[in-house]
Amino acid sequence: MEICTIGGYEEVGKNMTAVKVGESVFIFDCGFFLPGIIELQETEKIGYSLPGLRNVGGVPDDRVLDKLDWRRKVKGIFLSHAHLDHVGGLPFLISRYPNVDVFGTPFTIKVLESLIEDSKIKVNNKIKSVHANSTHKIKTENGEIVVEFVNATHSTIDCAYVALHTNEGVFFYALDLKFDNYPTLGLPPNYRRLKEIGKQKVKALVMDSLYSGTEKKPGGEKVAEHLLEEAFSKITRGEKAIFITTFSSHIERLNNIVKIAQRTKREIIFLGRSLAKYVNCAIQIGKCPFKNKIRIVKYRREVDSMLKKVEENRGRYIVVCTGHQGEENSILDRISKGQTSFQFREGDNLIFSSSVIPTEVNIESRKKLDSKLRKMGVKLQSDVHVHGHGSREDMREMIRILKPEHLIPAHGSQEQEEPLINLGEEFDYELGESSHLMKNGDVLKI
Numbered sequence: 001m002e003i004c005t006i007g008g009y010e011e012v013g014k015n016m017t018a019v020k021v022g023e024s025v026f027i028f029d030c031g032f033f034l035p036g037i038i039e040l041q042e043t044e045k046i047g048y049s050l051p052g053l054r055n056v057g058g059v060p061d062d063r064v065l066d067k068l069d070w071r072r073k074v075k076g077i078f079l080s081h082a083h084l085d086h087v088g089g090l091p092f093l094i095s096r097y098p099n100v101d102v103f104g105t106p107f108t109i110k111v112l113e114s115l116i117e118d119s120k121i122k123v124n125n126k127i128k129s130v131h132a133n134s135t136h137k138i139k140t141e142n143g144e145i146v147v148e149f150v151n152a153t154h155s156t157i158d159c160a161y162v163a164l165h166t167n168e169g170v171f172f173y174a175l176d177l178k179f180d181n182y183p184t185l186g187l188p189p190n191y192r193r194l195k196e197i198g199k200q201k202v203k204a205l206v207m208d209s210l211y212s213g214t215e216k217k218p219g220g221e222k223v224a225e226h227l228l229e230e231a232f233s234k235i236t237r238g239e240k241a242i243f244i245t246t247f248s249s250h251i252e253r254l255n256n257i258v259k260i261a262q263r264t265k266r267e268i269i270f271l272g273r274s275l276a277k278y279v280n281c282a283i284q285i286g287k288c289p290f291k292n293k294i295r296i297v298k299y300r301r302e303v304d305s306m307l308k309k310v311e312e313n314r315g316r317y318i319v320v321c322t323g324h325q326g327e328e329n330s331i332l333d334r335i336s337k338g339q340t341s342f343q344f345r346e347g348d349n350l351i352f353s354s355s356v357i358p359t360e361v362n363i364e365s366r367k368k369l370d371s372k373l374r375k376m377g378v379k380l381q382s383d384v385h386v387h388g389h390g391s392r393e394d395m396r397e398m399i400r401i402l403k404p405e406h407l408i409p410a411h412g413s414q415e416q417e418e419p420l421i422n423l424g425e426e427f428d429y430e431l432g433e434s435s436h437l438m439k440n441g442d443v444l445k446i
């Protein structure tokens with residue numbers, strides 16, 4: 001087995017890994033990376049081109065597969081979940097893999113299809129929507145190989161670990177990893193199946209190591225639900241505006257926001273293109289329990305006329321909108337710059353059900369946004385959030401269950417990955433022998 005760690009091993013973003021077994025190659029994820037542009041924001045058209053994206057390192061550098069002569073051997077592309085750092089690069093790279101089928105869970109595939117539509121790129125590949133906790137046969141040079149999607153919990157719906165059952169043992173892809181045993185939407189992680197796989201020979205485990213240096217366990221989504229309840233209880237009542245912002249792809253969080261927001265008896269409005277995109281994907285696959293409880297306003301002109309109504313009758317609505325990272329052209333950015341007919345006033349409320357993604361661009365933009373809003377007298381409640389990545393104990397648990405022969409940290413800078421190498425020492429993994437600190441474009445033969 002050979003593993004090429006194409007992207008996401010030196011940064012948080014553009015995740016992509018290829019595995020070669022015999023003469024067949026399989027690709028796991030194909031993400032996007034542009035610091036500060038974590039969501040595709042409010043742009044009506046995505047004007048990115050592949051050469052442009054390659055220039056700024058926005059997509060994984062899969063040209064390494066040409067050097068290795070692996071590209072023509074690719075037999076399947078498997079997607080773990082719908083986050084852009086896992087699927088966002090695929091529309092731009094997919095034409096390099098003609099006739100290769102793409103597999104992902106229903107929400108992931110819906111999001112991929114909507115990204116493809118936005119990019120206006122013509123795609124001829126078969127795109128297959130498969131449920132979590134299912135197995136599929138893929139044709140190879142000399143027979144078949146089984147790929148399995150195992151239900152996982154994270155911070156969007158329909159997440160899966162991907163297990164490739166090869167004759168050398170299982171290649172197990174655990175991005176992104178967090179064990180939430182009491183999810184508020186969807187099923188808990190499929191421990192039963194993980195344990196069964198652990199009893200087989202797991203040849204290699206590629207694992208999300210983002211918080212491998214942190215022992216503190218993040219709360220589950222139930223904790224976030226409670227934090228939201230707290231935040232709502234502290235809202236200034238009366239004729240004050242209530243705005244909430246969160247990650248557009250976090251359907252479980254949006255569901256909790258709606259559950260709690262309903263208690264105010266105000267009308268719940270979702271504003272902005274990226275919220276509309278993800279919520280519509282969830283509706284299309286039948287996984288949006290709050291679809292009849294909200295109004296979605298997508299396009300700029302309608303957004304602006306809705307904001308005018310909120311301005312005139314601020315006690316009537318709760319607005320869920322984009323802009324939690326202070327992204328340019330998001331709803332909050334435009335409001336703060338006076339570009340809409342809504343203006344925040346003293347005592348209006350804004351809840352950030354998110355944390356600042358720690359890149360320079362995001363930290364700076366949020367700082368600017370917060371200071372503008374505070375000057376307007378807005379009551380800000382920040383970090384009403386739990387993130388979707390497990391800490392060191394979750395990783396210990398995964399190693400205990402799967403007992404892989406080889407351990408490969410992923411999903412972070414080298415500094416973020418190193419603590420997982422150290423954690424591996426607790427289980428007698430040896431760096432360079434059975435644990436491997438990989439760089440983008442490296443190949444590991446095991």
Ligand SMILES: [Zn+2]
Binds near residue numbers: 081083154155176
């Ligand atoms: Zn993710």
